Amino acid sequence: FPFRLFPLREHGMNWRAKPLTCQEIQAFRKSKEVMGRFIRAYMLMLGFYGICLVDEETGELKRAENWRERFENLNRYSHNNLRITRILKCLGEMGYEDYQVHLVKFFLTETLVEETLPNVKRSALDYFLFTVRSKEKRRGLVHYAWQHFKPQSSFVWGPRDKLQKYR
Secondary structure (H helix, E strand, O other): OOOOOOOOOOOOOOOOOOOOOHHHHHHHHHOHHHHHHHHHHHHHHHHHHOEEEEEOOOOEEEEOOOHHHHHHHHHHOOHHHHHHHHHHHHHHHOOOHHHHHHHHHHHHHHHHHOOOOHHHHHHHHHHHHHHOOOHHHHHHHHHHHHHHOOOHHHOOOOOHHHHHHOO
């Protein structure tokens, strides 16, 4: 039967793959073996994108040694953005909300600060940001994006008055 590397509770592009149930998610989360495989799959995809998982405990990331060629791939092929959104949503489903935050911040930094991934910027702002489950952490990321967005007056992903007051 068709399966997904990063299953979700919603239909994806593969119409034959069934969405996960809440019971299946709970069973996955209780299995050390399944969660170990999940993290290995995550690390494999990060490597494909030119990213390294520095700390399995926190989810901290850095650029891989081959980041330049991998980022070139990310900039050229926008279908990767759909996969990244899926991975982010799945991280949330599987209880890796801190991993979500690190991955979104990584992409915000590379798109807005380092400007190495210009063709990923729109997806990072429109989709990646809003996969983060924690409202508080999502607000922090929106504020971070606002701080680094140019021109700041064109930032539409949060109310300016709240962003200016954010602590």
